[in-house]
Amino acid sequence: MKPGKRVTLADVAAHAGVDRSVISRVMNSDPGLNIRPETRERVLASVKTLGYRPNAAARTLRTRQSRTFGLFIPDYANPVYAEIIKGAEAAAADRECVLVTGSGRVAGSAKPYLDLLADGRVDGLLLAGGVRASATLAALRESRMPWLLLNWSMTDATRHIVLDDEGAAAMAVEHLVSLGHRRIAHLAGPDGSDTASRRASGYRAAMRLHGRAPDPALVVRADYTADGGFQAMTELLGRTPRPTAVFVANVASAIGALRAAYRCGVAVPRELSIVAVHDLPLAEYLIPALTTVRMPLEELGRRGVEALTTTDPDTPVAETVDGPMELVLRESTAPPSA
Amino acid sequence: MKPGKRVTLADVAAHAGVDRSVISRVMNSDPGLNIRPETRERVLASVKTLGYRPNAAARTLRTRQSRTFGLFIPDYANPVYAEIIKGAEAAAADRECVLVTGSGRVAGSAKPYLDLLADGRVDGLLLAGGVRASATLAALRESRMPWLLLNWSMTDATRHIVLDDEGAAAMAVEHLVSLGHRRIAHLAGPDGSDTASRRASGYRAAMRLHGRAPDPALVVRADYTADGGFQAMTELLGRTPRPTAVFVANVASAIGALRAAYRCGVAVPRELSIVAVHDLPLAEYLIPALTTVRMPLEELGRRGVEALTTTDPDTPVAETVDGPMELVLRESTAPPSA
DNA sequence: TTGTATGCGTTATCAG
DNA sequence: CTGATAACGCATACAA
Numbered sequence: 001m002k003p004g005k006r007v008t009l010a011d012v013a014a015h016a017g018v019d020r021s022v023i024s025r026v027m028n029s030d031p032g033l034n035i036r037p038e039t040r041e042r043v044l045a046s047v048k049t050l051g052y053r054p055n056a057a058a059r060t061l062r063t064r065q066s067r068t069f070g071l072f073i074p075d076y077a078n079p080v081y082a083e084i085i086k087g088a089e090a091a092a093a094d095r096e097c098v099l100v101t102g103s104g105r106v107a108g109s110a111k112p113y114l115d116l117l118a119d120g121r122v123d124g125l126l127l128a129g130g131v132r133a134s135a136t137l138a139a140l141r142e143s144r145m146p147w148l149l150l151n152w153s154m155t156d157a158t159r160h161i162v163l164d165d166e167g168a169a170a171m172a173v174e175h176l177v178s179l180g181h182r183r184i185a186h187l188a189g190p191d192g193s194d195t196a197s198r199r200a201s202g203y204r205a206a207m208r209l210h211g212r213a214p215d216p217a218l219v220v221r222a223d224y225t226a227d228g229g230f231q232a233m234t235e236l237l238g239r240t241p242r243p244t245a246v247f248v249a250n251v252a253s254a255i256g257a258l259r260a261a262y263r264c265g266v267a268v269p270r271e272l273s274i275v276a277v278h279d280l281p282l283a284e285y286l287i288p289a290l291t292t293v294r295m296p297l298e299e300l301g302r303r304g305v306e307a308l309t310t311t312d313p314d315t316p317v318a319e320t321v322d323g324p325m326e327l328v329l330r331e332s333t334a335p336p337s338a
Numbered sequence: 339m340k341p342g343k344r345v346t347l348a349d350v351a352a353h354a355g356v357d358r359s360v361i362s363r364v365m366n367s368d369p370g371l372n373i374r375p376e377t378r379e380r381v382l383a384s385v386k387t388l389g390y391r392p393n394a395a396a397r398t399l400r401t402r403q404s405r406t407f408g409l410f411i412p413d414y415a416n417p418v419y420a421e422i423i424k425g426a427e428a429a430a431a432d433r434e435c436v437l438v439t440g441s442g443r444v445a446g447s448a449k450p451y452l453d454l455l456a457d458g459r460v461d462g463l464l465l466a467g468g469v470r471a472s473a474t475l476a477a478l479r480e481s482r483m484p485w486l487l488l489n490w491s492m493t494d495a496t497r498h499i500v501l502d503d504e505g506a507a508a509m510a511v512e513h514l515v516s517l518g519h520r521r522i523a524h525l526a527g528p529d530g531s532d533t534a535s536r537r538a539s540g541y542r543a544a545m546r547l548h549g550r551a552p553d554p555a556l557v558v559r560a561d562y563t564a565d566g567g568f569q570a571m572t573e574l575l576g577r578t579p580r581p582t583a584v585f586v587a588n589v590a591s592a593i594g595a596l597r598a599a600y601r602c603g604v605a606v607p608r609e610l611s612i613v614a615v616h617d618l619p620l621a622e623y624l625i626p627a628l629t630t631v632r633m634p635l636e637e638l639g640r641r642g643v644e645a646l647t648t649t650d651p652d653t654p655v656a657e658t659v660d661g662p663m664e665l666v667l668r669e670s671t672a673p674p675s676a
Numbered sequence: 677t678t679g680t681a682t683g684c685g686t687t688a689t690c691a692g
Numbered sequence: 693c694t695g696a697t698a699a700c701g702c703a704t705a706c707a708a
Contacts (some may be wrong), residue, residue: 006458006482008701019679024703034677051480056457057398058701061684066395068459070438076420077619085414089442098454100408100438104427116436119394120344120685121406142389144344226623259623281415285564285597287625346685357695362687372693396685399700 007050016046023047027054060120069305070122071101071150072110074130078224078252079280080297084128084150087301095309097123103130111136118143124308126150126301146313150304152194158316161303164325165195165277168293169202169247170209171327172275175291176245177210179335181273185218185243187232187257189250193224199249199277218243222253229253233260242266244336245273251280254290258332269334279328288331296323345388354384361385365392398458407643408460409439409488410448412468416562416590417618418635422466422488425639433647435461441468449474456481462646464488464639467532484651488642490532496654499641502663503533503615506631507540507585508547509665510613513629514583515548517673519611523556523581525570525595527588531562537587537615556581560591567591571598575610582674583611589618592628596670607672617666626669634661 013020018039025033026043046052060066069092073081085101092099100122104113110131117125118139124146131137137154140147149160176184186203189196204214217239222232229248236243237260248254254276261268268274268288276283279294300321307317351358356377363371364381384390398404407430411419423439430437438460442451448469455463456477462484469475475492478485487498514522524541527534542552555577560570567586574581575598586592592614596606604610606626614621617632638659645655 006701009703010701020702021680021704022678028703030704036677039677053453053457053481055399055701056454056459057395057404058684059457059703060395061393061399061686061700062702062704064684066459067454076414076423077417079415079417082414085441089440093442093451098440098442098451098459100440102427102436102438103423104431104436113431113436115391116394116405119391119397121394121404121436143391226620230623255620255623259625259627262625282564282593285568285593287597287600289597344685347687348685358685359687359696360694366687368688374693377693393685396700397687399684399702400686400688402700 006055007052008055009052012043012046012050012052015050016043018043066121066123067097068122069097069099069124069126069308070117071099071126071128071301071304072114072130073101073103073128076103079282080251080278081128083297084301084304087298087303088126088305089301090298091302091305095305097305099305109133109136111139114140118145120145124148124305126304126308128152144313146308146311148304148308148317151300154194158318161300161307161317161319161321162194162198163295163297163300164320164322165198166202166205168277168295168325169199170206171293171325172247172277173203173206173210175275175327175333176247176273177206179245179273179333181245181336182212183218183241183243183245184212185220185236185246187229187236187246187248187253188219188221189253190223190228191221196221196224196249203247222249222256224250224252226252226256226259229256230260231256233257234264237261237264237266237272243272245275245333248274248276251276251278251283251290251292255286258286258288258290269332270337273333273336275327275333279326283328284330286332291330291333292328294326294328296321296325299323344393345390346393347390350381350384350388350390353388354380356381361390404459404461405435406460407435407437407462407464407646408455409437409464409466409639409642410452410468411439411441411466414441417620418589418616419466421635422639422642425636425641426464426643427639428636429640429643433643435643437643449477452478456483458483462486462643464642464646466490482651484646484649486642486645486655489638491656496656498655499638499645499657499659500532500536501633501635501638501659503536504540504543506615506633506663507537508544509631509663510585510615511541511544511548513613513665513671514585514611515544517583517611517671519583519674520550521556521579521581521583522550523558523574523584525567525574525584525586525591526557526559527591528561528566529559534559534562534587541585560587560594562588562590564590564594564597567594568598569594571595572602575599575602575604580604581610583613583671586612586614589614589616589621589628589630593624596624596626596628607670608675611671611674613665613671617664621666622668624670629668629671630666632664632666634659634663637661
C-alpha cells in the first residue's frame with residue numbers, strides 16, 4: 001500500500017481526518033473515551049486499509065512496558081527445558097505478552113546475552129540455569145529489571161523458584177524399596193548443580209529412613225547427558241557388590257545408563273532396576289521403557305512468569321512449586337531377581 | 339546506587355558536566371569525534387559510577403534497528419531444532435545481535451506471536467516451520483520486516499533456505515542397497531511436511547536408480563514423533579512380505595520405530611535394518627545405536643541469519659545449504675540375514 | 677466529542 | 693572540541 005515507509009499514527013490520523021490521539025485511544029480502547037460511532041468507524045477503516053501496526057519501540061519507550069519476557073536456558077538440547085518453556089509461554093500468552101528464550105552463550109559466558117536483554121528489551125527475565133559467574137548475577141541486580149532463578153538457586157540469589165527435588169528422590173527410592181531392593185545406588189548429577197545436590201540429599205534421607213546408612217560407594221556423579229550417564233553407570237557396574245537398583249538423577253543420563261547396562265550385559269530390570277527423575281515423551285519408547293518420576297516442569301515455567309509479573313524486583317522469592325508429582329511405572333524397575 | 343529510577347543519558351551528562359550528545363558519541367565510539375582525553379576520561383568514569391546502560395527502546399526508536407532477530411519453531415521438544423538454534427545464535431552473536439526464539443502457539447495459531455514480533459521488535463524473523471495458514475504469511479509480508487522460511491517452503495513463499503533432503507534420502511537408501519537389501523521400506527513424514535515430501539521423493543528416486551519400482555505398500559506415513567514412528571512401524575511389520583530394511587524420515591520417529599520392532603519381536607539389525615535422517619547425541623545411546631544421516635542443521639541456522647542481514651526483504655531467496663552430509667554408521671544396519 | 681501539548685531516552689545534524 | 697536542538701512514534705493529561 002505504502003511505498004517503502006512504515007505507516008505511523010500520523011498517517012492514519014491524516015487518512016481518517018482526525019487527530020493522532022483519537023486513533024491511539026481507539027486502538028487502546030481507552031475506557032474514558034466518548035466517540036461518535038461514525039468516527040470510530042472511520043478510524044477503524046483507516047487503520048485497516050493502511051495496515052497500521054503500532055511501533056513496539058515507541059510504545060515501550062512511552063509506557064515503559066515491552067510486554068515481553070525473557071527466558072534464559074543453558075542448552076536447548078536438554079528436553080527438560082522444552083516443558084518449562086511451554087509453561088512459561090502459556091503464562092505469558094495469558095497476559096498477552098511474548099516469551100522469548102535464548103541460550104546465547106558467547107565465548108562461554110552468558111553475560112553478553114543478558115546484557116543485551118537488560119537494556120529494557122524485556123520486562124523480566126527468567127534464568128533456568130547456565131549462569132556461572134556470580135558477577136553476572138550482580139550485574140543483573142544492578143539493572144533494575146525483575147528477574148528470577150528457575151529450578152536452581154545461588155548462594156547470593158534471593159529470588160528463585162524450584163521443584164521439590166527431595167520429594168522426587170524420596171518417591172523414587174521409596175518405589176525401589178517397596179520392590180524389595182536393598183542395595184540402591186544413586187547416579188547423581190554434576191557437582192555444581194543445585195538440583196543434583198537436592199536430589200542427592202533426598203536420596204540419602206530416604207535411604208536413612210529405611211535403615212540404610214548412606215554408602216559413598218553407591219553414589220557416582222555424572223553430567224546431565226547421555227554420555228555422562230553412560231560413563232558413570234559403567235563405573236558403578238564395576239563395583240562389588242553390585243547394586244540391584246539405581247536412582248538416576250536425570251533422564252538424559254538415564255538413557256546413557258541404560259546403554260551402559262546393555263553394554264555390560266546386565267539385564268534391566270531383571271538384574272538391575274532403573275528409575276529416573278523427569279518424565280519425557282521419549283521415556284516410554286526406550287528399551288526397556290523407563291520408569292520415571294514426573295515433575296511439574298510446565299507448572300514451574302508458568303509460576304516463573306507469574307512471579308515475575310506479581311512481585312516487585314526487590315522482594316525475595318523462595319518458592320517450591322507444589323504441582324503434582326507422579327511415579328510413572330514402566331519396564332525398567334522390578335523386584336530384585338535373587 | 340540510584341534510588342528507584344533508571345539512569346539515563348541526561349543523568350550521566352549532568353554528572354560529568356557535559357552535554358548528552360557527548361556521552362552518546364563516546365559510547366558509540368563515533369569516528370568523527372575529537373574529544374579531549376581528560377573529558378573522555380570523565381565521561382567514562384561517570385558512566386561507570388552511575389552504572390549507565392543505554393535504553394534499548396529509545397535506541398531502537400531512533401535508529402530503527404533493534405539488533406535482535408527472531409526464530410520461530412513449532413516445537414521445542416523436537417531436538418532437531420536445538421541444532422538449528424545453536425547455529426542461528428552463533429551467527430547473531432557474530433553480528434553483536436541477540437537471537438530470541440519462540441514457539442508461542444496460542445490457541446493453536448502462531449499468528450498472535452508473530453504479530454507481536456512484527457511490531458518492530460525484531461530486525462528479522464526466521465520461520466522454521468509451524469506456520470499453517472497462508473494468511474499468516476500474507477500478514478508477515480505486509481509487515482515490511484525481513485523474514486525467511488527455514489527448512490521448508492510454501493507454494494507462495496519466495497524466501498526460503500532448505501537442506502538437501504533428497505541427497506540425504508539417497509545416502510540412506512544407497513547404504514541399505516550396498517548392504518544387499520532389496521525390500522527397502524520408507525517410514526515417511528507427515529502429509530503436509532515439506533521435508534517429508536523431499537525425503538520421500540529422494541527415496542523413490544534412489545530406489546528407481548537401483549531398478550526397484552516404488553512400491554506404495556512399502557511407504558507408510560507418520561508424524562515426526564516417537565509415537566508416530568511406533569504406530570507406522572507396527573503397521574509396516576504387519577505387511578507381507580516384510581521389508582528387510584527401513585529408511586525412516588526422522589530421528590524421533592526412529593526411536594518409536596525401534597521400539598515397535600522390539601515389541602513385535604523383530605531383531606534389529608538382524609531381521610530389520612533401520613537408518614534415519616538427522617544425527618543427534620542421543621542416537622549413539624539407543625539400543626541398538628542408530629545409524630543416521632547427519633545433516634548440517636547448525637549451518638542451516640547460521641545461513642538463516644546471514645541471509646536475513648544481507649538480502650533485502652523483497653528479493654527472493656531459494657537456497658540449499660551445501661554443508662557436509664555424512665552417514666553415521668552404528669548398530670542398526672547390517673546385511674540382510676537370509 | 678475531539679484536539680493540543682508534552683515527554684519517554686536516544687541519535688544525528690547542526691552551530692559555536 | 694563541545695553544546696543546543698530536532699526528530700523517532702506513541703500515550704496521556706488537559707484544554708476546548
